[in-house]
Structure formats: structure tokens, C-alpha cells
Amino acid sequence: MLLENITGSTPVLQWLSMDQKPEKPKDEWAALMLRIAQHRDEEAFSQIFSHFGPKIKAYGLSLNSMHTSPEMADELVQEVMIKVWEKARYFKPEKANVSTWVFAIARNCRIDYLRKMKRITSPLTADDLWPVFEEPVPEDLADLDKSGQQIEKIVDNLPTEQVAILREVYIEGKTHAEVARQTGLPLGTVKSRLRLAMEKLRVNLVIDDAEVPGSSQSTQSTTN
Amino acid sequence: MxxxxxxxxxxxxxxxxxxxxxxxxxxxxxxxxxxxxxxxxxxxxxxxxxxxxNQPPSAPVDQKLFAQIMQKIEGREMQSQDQSEPVHSPLVTMPPAIRKLMPDGMDNLPWKKLGKRIRIATLDRLDEEREVALHKLMPGGAVANHDHHGQEITVVLCGSFSDQDGVYRAGDFIVRDTGDTHRPTVNNDEECICLSVSDAPVKFTGVLARLLNPLVAYQHKH
Missing domain, CATH: 1.10.10.1320 (Anti-sigma factor, zinc-finger domain)
Structure with a gap:
């Protein structure tokens, strides 16, 4: 019955074939998650898939590892999307936005995949060590959703070398030491670029939409 | 705090x-x-x-993948209707991941005596390079001075202890690198239990050294 919609008729497929990625305001993604959680709504799920599928695939392909392959990336898309469906009711819009949640699931699935490829047997899974579905809830997270959009703006305005390091760390799965080794930068420079990026985020969040003077900081990066 | x-x-x-x-x-x-x-x-x-x-667009995702995903989901739902979700009991005494590492409970771990006031239980390794253990420090004075070779991370799970650098309470996260020597003392009358992840065997210094180091070496062969 689940399949009829997809294989039988066209609406869902048409939806999937649209190339443009619809950008939605955050609460619309959250509303889709709610439809999945409460009504097992496949149409909502297909919208989530269309948007996040390519992100997850890119995330899989970006991993700095000998185990990275297109097959691995496709498997990652499947694993992550199945979790999104099965764990939809754990998504709490007041705690995180949908992309933060999907990012965390993708990270965990990628860790488990790597562990499997390396034939490491462990009593714990990534979900035990990086809890996504039972996150301990600090009290002051209420503002985080609000700040999500601001963070996006600020990340867009960071100097390219800071963005490059954010990418290597968060997407390519490199430790700080690996980034330093591969870029030839001293570890201290790697850490200071990340710290500067974070400080900028923090300052901007605190000031809350006020103009931040002197957003171009180019002095920190030439320490090697 | x-x-x-x-x-x-x-x-x-x-x-x-x-x-x-x-x-x-x-x-x-x-x-x-x-x-x-x-x-x-x-x-x-x-x-x-x-x-x-904001990643640059990947190679397109094959649309057949969505159908495959739905098929898998359907299969799994039929297979296990009442897939029991893990019970998320509130943090009772220990964080869930640690409880999972000691399925028979903390008392049934293979505690080994290391001197008068330390008990060590080695848990399953999670990666090759590091040993995972619980350390139980007993009240009643300082435990042996020891050195660190390689990095050791300690997280206090309950009780508290002090050394020359300060007081450590439940939840505290302490990283020690090669060359640090310290002599922890348990505070109060409560025993103090810590999670310890270490790169390399801990070496005891001082009077007890000769007595304890073979035990640690023994410990690390397992």
C-alpha cells in the first residue's frame, strides 16, 4: 500500500523530478516532520527526501576516507531517510530545526557505516555515543531555533578560509590534526580560525540583528 | 555545577x-x-x-532510491510491528552508554584491587588504541602517586576527589597528558567513581611503584 503511491501514479514522482530545491521557512519543514510523525504522511516524507537526499549524498561523498564511494553515499541516503521516517516522533521543533536534526542523524549513520567497513565490533552504536533521539535537554535551548536563521546568515558572511575549515571539520570528517597536516597550517591556526568563526557567531547572536562592525578579520590567518 | x-x-x-x-x-x-x-x-x-x-550540489539522487526506501520501510514495519523503542529512563545513576557497557551492573564488573584504595574495572574497548575503565577511589586518604604516559581522560561519575590542582566533582572532565603526576585524594567518606579512557598504561611512581606497576602491566594485557 505504501508503494502504490510511488510506483503507480505520478504525483510523487513529479514532485521528485523537480530539480529546484524548494526553500522553505523552517516551520514548514517542522510541519512536514509532524505530518510524518502523526500521520505517516508519505507526501511529506517525499518532500523531505527531495530536499535532504542530495545533501546527505553530498555529505557521504565528501568523507575523507578510503571507504567513500557512490554506493556508500546512496546507502547513507537510505539509512538516514529510514531513520527520519522511523524516528520522526523524536523530532522536537523546540529543540532543533530539521536540518540540525538530519545532520546529526547523517553524522551518526556515517560513523556506523565506517565502523562496519573497518570491521570494528563495538557494544555501542553512534546513537549511544552521540544521542540524537534522547538529547539531554539544557534549559536554554528555546532560543536556538530562532537563532538558526541568523547563524545561516552569519556563516554566509564569514571569510572564505573560515568557511573552508568549517567544511573540512563538519563535512569531510577530518580531525583538527588532520586538517592541520593536510593544509600545512599549524594546529593553532586551525583552532583559531574555528574559534574566530564561532566567536563571530556568538557575538552576532548576542547582539541580535544589530550591525556588527569590522566583520572582515584578515589578520589572524597569516601566522604560519 | x-x-x-x-x-x-x-x-x-x-x-x-x-x-x-x-x-x-x-x-x-x-x-x-x-x-x-x-x-x-x-x-x-x-x-x-x-x-x-550549503554543500555544493551532489551528483543527483536517483529517484529509484525513494521507492527502495519506502519498500524497506514497509518491510521493516511488517516484520516488527511492536518494535520496542529503548526505554528512556531518566538518568538514574549512570549515563546510558556507560550502563550499556556493564550489562550485569557495576557490582558485577571484574574489579581488581590496586593498592589499598583503588579498584579498577576494565570495560570493553571501543577502539584499539585506548583502554576504557572505571576507577573506584576509596575514602580514607591519598591514593598512590601516579604518572601518565599518553593521554588520559577522566570523567567523574560520582563522589569527588582532589589533587594539587583542584577539586573534581560529578561530571567534571579532566584531560591529563604525558608527564603529569598527581596524587588524588577522595573527599568526604563517599567513594568516588570515575570513567577513565587512556592511551597507554598508567605508571605508578613512589614507594608503591614496584608493587603496582606489574599489576597495571598485567591489567593491560587483557
Missing amino acids: NHHHPDSQWLTEYVAGTLSDSQALCVSTHLSYCSDCGAEVAELGAVGSVVFE
Whole structure:
């Protein structure tokens, strides 16, 4: 019955074939998650898939590892999307936005995949060590959703070398030491670029939409 | 209120998923005690998700994949109707990941006596390079002076202890590197239990050294 919609008729497929990625305001993604959680709504799920599928695939392909392959990336898309469906009711819009949640699931699935490829047997899974579905809830997270959009703006305005390091760390799965080794930068420079990026985020969040003077900081990066 | 926290490199590498499993165990254990670091981790996660969202477009995702996913989901739902979700009991005494590492309970761990006031139970290794253990420090004075070779991460699970650098309470996250020597003393009459993840065997110095080091060496062969 689940399949009829997809294989039988066209609406869902048409939806999937649209190339443009619809950008939605955050609460619309959250509303889709709610439809999945409460009504097992496949149409909502297909919208989530269309948007996040390519992100997850890119995330899989970006991993700095000998185990990275297109097959691995496709498997990652499947694993992550199945979790999104099965764990939809754990998504709490007041705690995180949908992309933060999907990012965390993708990270965990990628860790488990790597562990499997390396034939490491462990009593714990990534979900035990990086809890996504039972996150301990600090009290002051209420503002985080609000700040999500601001963070996006600020990340867009960071100097390219800071963005490059954010990418290597968060997407390519490199430790700080690996980034330093591969870029030839001293570890201290790697850490200071990340710290500067974070400080900028923090300052901007605190000031809350006020103009931040002197957003171009180019002095920190030439320490090697 | 904790006073010893993982620094921002630890938290960033945790969120990015680049820590080894046993290091991640230490950070996640600390997080179950510390809402300040929890808030920072949430913030770092939001940053990660923006970088995730802004990736350059990948090779397109094959549309057949969606059908395959739905097929798998259907199969799984038929197979296990009442897939029992893990019970998320509130933190009773120990963080869930640690409880999972001692399925028979803490009392039934293979505790080994190391001198008068230390008991050590080695847990399953999570990665090759590091040993995971619980250390139980008994009240009644200082335990043997010991040296660290390689890095050791300690997270206090209950009770508290002090050394020359300060007081450590439940949730505190302490990183010691090669060459640090300390002589912990348990505070109060309560025993203090710590999670310990270490790169290399701990070596005891001082009078007890000759007595204890063979035991530690023995310990590390298992």
C-alpha cells in the first residue's frame, strides 16, 4: 500500500523530478516532520527526501576516507531517510530545526557505516555515543531555533578560509590534526580560525540583528 | 555545577563526529551532567547543519532510491510491528552508554584491587588504541602517586576527589597528558567513581611503584 503511491501514479514522482530545491521557512519543514510523525504522511516524507537526499549524498561523498564511494553515499541516503521516517516522533521543533536534526542523524549513520567497513565490533552504536533521539535537554535551548536563521546568515558572511575549515571539520570528517597536516597550517591556526568563526557567531547572536562592525578579520590567518 | 569542561576543540570534534568512540564516550558522559556544554554542543550542531545545507550540489539522487526506501520501510514495519523503542529512563545513576557497557551492573564488573584504595574495572574497548575503565577511589586518604604516559581522560561519575590542582566533582572532565603526576585524594567518606579512557598504561611512581606497576602491566594485557 505504501508503494502504490510511488510506483503507480505520478504525483510523487513529479514532485521528485523537480530539480529546484524548494526553500522553505523552517516551520514548514517542522510541519512536514509532524505530518510524518502523526500521520505517516508519505507526501511529506517525499518532500523531505527531495530536499535532504542530495545533501546527505553530498555529505557521504565528501568523507575523507578510503571507504567513500557512490554506493556508500546512496546507502547513507537510505539509512538516514529510514531513520527520519522511523524516528520522526523524536523530532522536537523546540529543540532543533530539521536540518540540525538530519545532520546529526547523517553524522551518526556515517560513523556506523565506517565502523562496519573497518570491521570494528563495538557494544555501542553512534546513537549511544552521540544521542540524537534522547538529547539531554539544557534549559536554554528555546532560543536556538530562532537563532538558526541568523547563524545561516552569519556563516554566509564569514571569510572564505573560515568557511573552508568549517567544511573540512563538519563535512569531510577530518580531525583538527588532520586538517592541520593536510593544509600545512599549524594546529593553532586551525583552532583559531574555528574559534574566530564561532566567536563571530556568538557575538552576532548576542547582539541580535544589530550591525556588527569590522566583520572582515584578515589578520589572524597569516601566522604560519 | 561543574568546573572542568572539555574545551571547544573537544566539543567541535564531538559534534563533527571525528572523535574516536572512547573519546566520544567521555564527552557524552560529561554532557549528561553539564547543560552549559550541552548548549554549546547544540550551537555547534546548528553551525554544522548550515555547512551541511550549503554543500555544493551532489551528483543527483536517483529517484529509484525513494521507492527502495519506502519498500524497506514497509518491510521493516511488517516484520516488527511492536518494535520496542529503548526505554528512556531518566538518568538514574549512570549515563546510558556507560550502563550499556556493564550489562550485569557495576557490582558485577571484574574489579581488581590496586593498592589499598583503588579498584579498577576494565570495560570493553571501543577502539584499539585506548583502554576504557572505571576507577573506584576509596575514602580514607591519598591514593598512590601516579604518572601518565599518553593521554588520559577522566570523567567523574560520582563522589569527588582532589589533587594539587583542584577539586573534581560529578561530571567534571579532566584531560591529563604525558608527564603529569598527581596524587588524588577522595573527599568526604563517599567513594568516588570515575570513567577513565587512556592511551597507554598508567605508571605508578613512589614507594608503591614496584608493587603496582606489574599489576597495571598485567591489567593491560587483557
